Amino acid sequence: MGWVMGLYRMTYISRAVPGLGYNDLRDIMGKSEVNNSHVGLTGLLCFGNSIFLQILEGSRQAISHTYHRILQDPRHHSAEIIAFDPVLQREFVQWSMKLVQIDEDSPEKMRRLYLKYSGEVAFMPETMTPAQCLQFMIDIDPARSGVKV
């Protein structure tokens, strides 16, 4: 079934296993970039509050197969699909994958960013709508002008 076509954007969340550290994240990113570069995926991976929020852009096949591969990784669990939609063009064409660790910014800056698109004072993307997730990711994209609050 290798002949589907088109451009899609998927958003999902998952929860990190306890004790996930810097080396794990570096390893995850390294593998992601190689895989995604081969299959034409782009996107952003936001990590904070032990939660992953990821956006994947690419063909229907590449997104599905990559998402299924990601599900096998034992370092996270409880993955949940937030959105899956056809799009005219990509928002994150610069990144085969880019990690943004939002806990590393100043607490006040992060607090305002969480508040801007959600009802919560911590990073809880499971309470945000797909449109709020996308706007949040655009706001923290390092290829853009950085966090705007």
Next chain:
Amino acid sequence: MGWVMGLYRMTYISRAVPGLGYNDLRDIMGKSEVNNSHVGLTGLLCFGNSIFLQILEGSRQAISHTYHRILQDPRHHSAEIIAFDPVLQREFVQWSMKLVQIDEDSPEKMRRLYLKYSGEVAFMPETMTPAQCLQFMIDIDPARSGVKV
């Protein structure tokens, strides 16, 4: 029932008891800021003509519980809901709560502001539509460029 999600904006009005003074307002604001900061609420409180017009932004739960707590305060009465709607993003993310005493500005400036969004020459938010209330609050938000008439 603590697992609802999303971002909402509520607008309500209420009437101050006779004799409400500066100390009362300072006390109300102090408590509001502490509570709201904890539960992720933002908003503006406009006071004038013995009337409170307040906008609360946050989760459905935080807005409801805070509103119910506010109803217990004996310093106001006759509260009335004006609007309650889901929103994409907050308009008052800078303020856990901010008091704007509109009677303190120049009379002519205030008169034009009342006229701009209502049919009345005094502050009578009960005669304004939800959209007019929101525009009025944006116009008087100190985090923006101030009163524009």
Next chain:
Amino acid sequence: MGWVMGLYRMTYISRAVPGLGYNDLRDIMGKSEVNNSHVGLTGLLCFGNSIFLQILEGSRQAISHTYHRILQDPRHHSAEIIAFDPVLQREFVQWSMKLVQIDEDSPEKMRRLYLKYSGEVAFMPETMTPAQCLQFMIDIDPARSGVKV
């Protein structure tokens, strides 16, 4: 502030205290009907799974004051506003208030009704959108043709 006008519909949920029984519900309804009849309120009260889902239709003032009075009743807690909107006409004009105890219907019939408008197999209105709550209430309105699944 007694001169507001218009027609609104409010939806809220709350949780019953443990041990709430038939006499409590009968008492709640009796008082509701008398109050609502005087102030021009109509609506439906759905009870199940220890949760109240209520729709109130009427003037902005009547809805607000009645809702605030309901909040004082010690037999429920954790009330949360679901929706508050102006409407062209009422959906429940036949009822000053009508109680529908959904637990009393056949389990299979109820299960299908819960499934129809939510992702849950039990009555969990806090997971439903305002439009799903309204459609659910219209489906169980005894003045209409009864539960349709």
Next chain:
Amino acid sequence: MGWVMGLYRMTYISRAVPGLGYNDLRDIMGKSEVNNSHVGLTGLLCFGNSIFLQILEGSRQAISHTYHRILQDPRHHSAEIIAFDPVLQREFVQWSMKLVQIDEDSPEKMRRLYLKYSGEVAFMPETMTPAQCLQFMIDIDPARSGVKV
């Protein structure tokens, strides 16, 4: 029936009695400004070709009562309502009432202004749609940049 609310814009035309002069207009404006200022009305009064075109902005009650008072003035007749609509905000908040005598401008400038929004070479607002009347009034508003043709 003094408890209606909201913000409206009314447009009407009427015909001046023969011989109406400068003193009459000065007197009309003086009284208008005092009355309108009290009841929160704003607007513009355009006079030309022996015709009045007036826009009134304010509460439903203030517009109606003022219009009915204006009808009593023996210096005009044949009044006709052009439009009456709720609005989000006022267009003429600077003026309790402002007279614009369009016959006093240069003939060529006036001719182009008449042509811009109507099929006529003279000031005949009775042939213009409500949207054309409003745009015409905005074009001649002295608080804006003046006649634009």
Next chain:
Amino acid sequence: MGWVMGLYRMTYISRAVPGLGYNDLRDIMGKSEVNNSHVGLTGLLCFGNSIFLQILEGSRQAISHTYHRILQDPRHHSAEIIAFDPVLQREFVQWSMKLVQIDEDSPEKMRRLYLKYSGEVAFMPETMTPAQCLQFMIDIDPARSGVKV
């Protein structure tokens, strides 16, 4: 200014003087029908709770002149315009004018009708939107199937 054209619908309310009786209403209707028939006006006049709610359909000129004539009648006061709009076709083409005395119907039937389109238990058209007024008038139009609640 006698050459305007088009088809419009006007809605207004006014308050009857104390002691207005059957003979007055009969006299008002008799004169209305003769005048309206000559100038091509149609409509409905609803009387209840000492309030008149009237809809006039016809040319801009006929509506305006008739409304101004009605304002002269000392048997009512506090007239207020509710709506004035161009329409594709008339809703009350059968009636040069038709009086509907809503107080004469059964109290329960009337109560439901008031509730259907307003927040009030009595006839208070000043609290209804223009769309609610029109639907109410269509519901009570004797040329249709009568009150439907």
Next chain:
Amino acid sequence: MGWVMGLYRMTYISRAVPGLGYNDLRDIMGKSEVNNSHVGLTGLLCFGNSIFLQILEGSRQAISHTYHRILQDPRHHSAEIIAFDPVLQREFVQWSMKLVQIDEDSPEKMRRLYLKYSGEVAFMPETMTPAQCLQFMIDIDPARSGVKV
């Protein structure tokens, strides 16, 4: 039937008789400007490839009567209406009538202009939609910045 009102825009095309020359065009324009100025018409007349494309703006009556008079002129034939629509404001208020002889511009410039809004390499307005005719006329209006390709 002289009492119609409003503002309209008409577009039509016609074909010049063989041998039509500069003197004819000068004569046509001279008469047009006088007539149009009297009846409040504005517009543009484009001539090229032996075809006239004309836009007339004004009252329904003025456009109709002028168009009928133009039809009598023996110097053109095969007139055909392209569009007739009410408009909010005029596009050619500067010109009682203005002739644009598009054959006089550089061939390459003209070719691009024809191509921009049509499928043809010559001036063949009969193959253009009303919207394409209007945009073409706006592009060649000397009162604007001239031909833009």
Next chain:
Amino acid sequence: MGWVMGLYRMTYISRAVPGLGYNDLRDIMGKSEVNNSHVGLTGLLCFGNSIFLQILEGSRQAISHTYHRILQDPRHHSAEIIAFDPVLQREFVQWSMKLVQIDEDSPEKMRRLYLKYSGEVAFMPETMTPAQCLQFMIDIDPARSGVKV
């Protein structure tokens, strides 16, 4: 310029010369039917109050040429275009041309028909919008169910 394409609907009005009689109308219709049948025109001609209201459906060329020929007929004058629009399909495909003399129906029936779509008690199509003219013509089309008021 004989190669234009598409399907259009034109509406126009004109005024009959004094003394126009039955023989004239019979003659007009006879010629119309022959001409229209050849060039693929369909439509309806309404005559009353010494006014013609005609709808022509067909190609742009056929409508324009036929309209220009009609303008030559000395038995009417003051023709005025009401509307000219492309349409998906014809409304009067049954009639090469059909005359409807509306003065011949009962006065009350005609009065109601005039009132239904206009502000006037007599046949004055110059005061009606294009949509009102079309609905009026559909209502009196003998190929449909006849006058509906």
Next chain:
Amino acid sequence: MGWVMGLYRMTYISRAVPGLGYNDLRDIMGKSEVNNSHVGLTGLLCFGNSIFLQILEGSRQAISHTYHRILQDPRHHSAEIIAFDPVLQREFVQWSMKLVQIDEDSPEKMRRLYLKYSGEVAFMPETMTPAQCLQFMIDIDPARSGVKV
């Protein structure tokens, strides 16, 4: 490039060579049905006035390849694409291909059908819009109720 997907509808016209007869049409249809059945094409072929009007429904690839094959057939020429659009579902799922010879119906019936969707009295699909072509084909589809005029 054999992996495209989706469902499309194409409309084109072409002109028959002189002398095309019944045997040619029978041969064309025979081959069409076999080819189309294999590649999943459906549609209708209308022949009249020496013109073919054909609708093809299927995959982008099947439509394109079949259309290119049809272009090779020396029995027609001057083919022209009218429309090519993605569709939700087919309109002619019953026919691998079906020939409708519209010249064989009664002249009056055909005349009305031509008139219904075009400005012409003969079959000239090149003057019809894509929507008119589709409606015409639906009207003559033998799988539906036949010609409706």
Next chain:
Amino acid sequence: MGWVMGLYRMTYISRAVPGLGYNDLRDIMGKSEVNNSHVGLTGLLCFGNSIFLQILEGSRQAISHTYHRILQDPRHHSAEIIAFDPVLQREFVQWSMKLVQIDEDSPEKMRRLYLKYSGEVAFMPETMTPAQCLQFMIDIDPARSGVKV
């Protein structure tokens, strides 16, 4: 992350391993029904041409977790997400899961059904849009009136 809410519909396709037989399908369905019934999932599973097309309706969490569990089943591979959207109500509330083996129907009936919503003569859902997949599934739902072509 167990507190998400709402109602969603997911569509995906996958490919069966070679040799998949009746016992496998019976086993898959048996497990599906038990799992889905517990977590409030409903839907339809269509099998044909060695391809699964499945629609899952339920909470975001239940859909995601069930989909991830299904991915573990070694009897299929190459799964691909087609659509994931919030919905107002379910389309398949009658089925915890229902298998429809489309290869078992008559070949001609199936062929028409494939053609109706796709460009292919075989069951190739990977070439259909999400809307076409949903309509196809509604057409074959045994709880409805069966296959409609």
Next chain:
Amino acid sequence: MGWVMGLYRMTYISRAVPGLGYNDLRDIMGKSEVNNSHVGLTGLLCFGNSIFLQILEGSRQAISHTYHRILQDPRHHSAEIIAFDPVLQREFVQWSMKLVQIDEDSPEKMRRLYLKYSGEVAFMPETMTPAQCLQFMIDIDPARSGVKV
């Protein structure tokens, strides 16, 4: 059938025969420019990955005849129509035809451009929607500011 009119845009793809070289492309372009210039066609031809993606703008007739002529060229095959639509104005009025060889740009630049509007890392326009093809062609148009990624 030479009298059709209007302005259209067609997009198609085809595959080059093996061994196609620079001389072939130069020859194709030379002939295209001469032909297109005569019949009023404009457009862009993108070549890469052995695939042609071409946009043609012009009359329905010119596009169809030119497309059919292009199909005869033995240097490509497997042509497929992507889109055919009427347009208000051309996007490529500067080019009778312009070749853009995208393989000649830097690999990283090209890779980003492919990714921007498709799910693939190579030039595979058959997987792009018509809107994505048009945006891609506008991005690489040398008459604009060049490739923008």
